[in-house]
Amino acid sequence: MAKKEKSGDAPLDPLFREMEQTGLHAYPNPTRQGCPEDKVLEKFAADPLAFGVGDPTFEHVTHCSPCFQFVQERRRGKQQSHLKGR
Ligand SMILES: [Zn+2]
Secondary structure, three states: OOOOOOOOOOOOHHHHHHHHHHHHHHOOOOOOOOOOOHHHHHHHHHOHHHOOOOOHHHHHHOOOHHHHHHHHHHHHHHHHHHHHOO
Protein backbone atom coordinates (compact mmCIF):
# COMPACT_ATOMS: atom_id res chain seq x y z
CA MET A 1 0.00 0.00 0.00
CA ALA A 2 2.74 2.41 -0.92
CA LYS A 3 0.70 4.29 -3.41
CA LYS A 4 -2.81 5.45 -3.12
CA GLU A 5 -4.24 4.95 -6.52
CA LYS A 6 -7.53 6.34 -7.51
CA SER A 7 -8.91 3.85 -9.93
CA GLY A 8 -12.00 4.78 -11.88
CA ASP A 9 -14.83 2.34 -12.25
CA ALA A 10 -14.07 1.98 -15.94
CA PRO A 11 -10.85 2.43 -17.90
CA LEU A 12 -13.00 3.73 -20.71
CA ASP A 13 -13.79 6.93 -18.88
CA PRO A 14 -10.77 8.85 -20.24
CA LEU A 15 -11.73 7.75 -23.73
CA PHE A 16 -15.27 8.96 -23.25
CA ARG A 17 -14.02 12.24 -21.90
CA GLU A 18 -11.84 12.71 -24.95
CA MET A 19 -14.68 11.77 -27.23
CA GLU A 20 -16.80 14.39 -25.49
CA GLN A 21 -14.36 17.02 -26.69
CA THR A 22 -14.06 15.84 -30.26
CA GLY A 23 -16.45 13.02 -31.02
CA LEU A 24 -19.65 14.93 -30.43
CA HIS A 25 -19.03 16.98 -33.52
CA ALA A 26 -16.25 15.23 -35.36
CA TYR A 27 -18.39 12.49 -36.88
CA PRO A 28 -21.73 13.87 -38.06
CA ASN A 29 -23.98 11.13 -39.35
CA PRO A 30 -27.32 12.77 -40.16
CA THR A 31 -28.69 9.70 -41.89
CA ARG A 32 -27.56 7.41 -39.07
CA GLN A 33 -25.89 5.17 -41.61
CA GLY A 34 -24.71 1.88 -40.19
CA CYS A 35 -25.96 2.71 -36.72
CA PRO A 36 -26.79 -0.13 -34.37
CA GLU A 37 -30.27 -0.41 -32.87
CA ASP A 38 -31.15 1.70 -29.87
CA LYS A 39 -31.22 -1.32 -27.61
CA VAL A 40 -27.69 -2.18 -28.66
CA LEU A 41 -26.60 1.36 -27.89
CA GLU A 42 -28.32 1.21 -24.53
CA LYS A 43 -26.49 -1.97 -23.73
CA PHE A 44 -23.27 -0.32 -24.78
CA ALA A 45 -23.99 2.66 -22.52
CA ALA A 46 -24.72 0.37 -19.62
CA ASP A 47 -21.61 -1.72 -20.03
CA PRO A 48 -19.15 -0.64 -22.75
CA LEU A 49 -16.60 -3.15 -21.57
CA ALA A 50 -18.90 -5.97 -22.54
CA PHE A 51 -18.27 -5.07 -26.15
CA GLY A 52 -14.52 -4.66 -26.21
CA VAL A 53 -12.40 -2.32 -28.26
CA GLY A 54 -12.37 -4.58 -31.32
CA ASP A 55 -16.14 -4.87 -31.45
CA PRO A 56 -17.84 -3.21 -34.46
CA THR A 57 -20.31 -1.51 -32.12
CA PHE A 58 -17.46 0.02 -30.15
CA GLU A 59 -15.83 1.10 -33.41
CA HIS A 60 -19.05 2.63 -34.58
CA VAL A 61 -19.94 4.53 -31.43
CA THR A 62 -16.51 6.11 -31.25
CA HIS A 63 -16.83 7.21 -34.87
CA CYS A 64 -20.43 8.37 -34.98
CA SER A 65 -21.51 11.55 -33.22
CA PRO A 66 -25.24 10.72 -32.93
CA CYS A 67 -24.50 7.30 -31.43
CA PHE A 68 -21.88 8.72 -29.10
CA GLN A 69 -24.31 11.37 -27.94
CA PHE A 70 -26.92 8.71 -27.31
CA VAL A 71 -24.47 6.72 -25.22
CA GLN A 72 -23.32 9.81 -23.33
CA GLU A 73 -26.89 10.76 -22.48
CA ARG A 74 -27.62 7.27 -21.22
CA ARG A 75 -24.47 7.32 -19.09
CA ARG A 76 -25.31 10.72 -17.66
CA GLY A 77 -28.89 9.74 -16.97
CA LYS A 78 -27.65 6.72 -15.06
CA GLN A 79 -25.35 8.84 -12.94
CA GLN A 80 -28.03 11.40 -12.22
CA SER A 81 -30.65 8.89 -11.21
CA HIS A 82 -28.04 7.30 -8.99
CA LEU A 83 -27.46 10.61 -7.23
CA LYS A 84 -31.14 11.30 -6.96
CA GLY A 85 -31.72 7.94 -5.35
CA ARG A 86 -29.59 8.76 -2.34
ZN1 LIG B 1 -24.18 5.69 -35.36
